[in-house]
Amino acid sequence: MKYNILIITLWIFTIGLLLLLGLLLSRIPSFSFPSQIGAVVILVTLFIGSAALAKLFSEIFDGLKFTIAFAVILSLASMVLSYKVYTPKLTITVPKGFTGRITLIRSNLSKNVLNVDSNGIGYIRNRTFKRFDMNPVVLEADGTDISSRAVGFIPSEFWVDTVIRAHPELNDQTMLKVSYVHFEVVPKGQEGRRQDYGIDLTGLVDTAKLYRAH
Structure with a gap:
């Protein structure tokens, strides 16, 4: 028994x-x-x-x-x-009233930086980048949950590689590879509808934080 x-x-x-x-x-x-x-x-x-x-x-x-x-x-x-x-669900904090593209850049940091700036840019460590949960929680700075306004989780477009100039202010032609994941936070009333926000990352990214393969 x-x-x-x-x-x-x-x-x-x-x-x-x-x-x-x-x-x-x-x-x-x-x-x-x-x-x-x-x-x-x-x-x-x-x-x-x-x-x-x-x-x-x-x-x-x-x-x-x-x-x-x-x-x-x-x-x-x-x-x-x-x-x-397994990967924990990420909680991303955006400025109050933010709409636009969220860009989480693959970085060499030991911790994720998920309080994005006014350009929607944050930084995630390499391990998080490779195992990113496609359904993050998105909060405004005052704690308001706006996750329902997050759209654009399309696998074929979610992960992106691009290049930017290393020092645009010096007219330097050296190019750096940037890998990132991105999605959009759309205005109220547009839930579920992509707005196709575009953003040029040149000059907006902290290049010292970019991931470098060893």
Whole structure:
């Protein structure tokens, strides 16, 4: 009886981990197909792979039941993947009354700078850039939540590479690579409608903070 309760508890835990993993995977942006489809593909692959390993181990080690081996392997794999794909939801603060494009630049900083300036520019560390959650919270400086006015989370346009002049004030022709993610905060009444705000980053970016690949 106790043995059966242990197995049931283990499987409840495993199913919970799978549900969590599925939720995290569904939030990851995809360039070629909806993230929900990608989540299903990964979960099915994980399920089949864990079953194959469990079958192998149950044949190698006498007395090891397939159901237990399967649940343990599936749980461990789910925990590892959940850790790999998890990213905290970012909270971005904009000036009161701000509308325009939010540009979060890939930086060499150890912490994110999410209080954007009047040009909508902030800085995110490299780890955040690679694992950015596509649904950030956007607050005005006084704490007003305007997340419903954030639009433009299109995977094919979300990540951008461009180049800017390193020292435009000196007429220096040296060019620097800038990687960033961007979206828009639109006026009230325009929720869900992109305005296609444009911005020239030249002279607006703190070049000392730009990410450099080692």
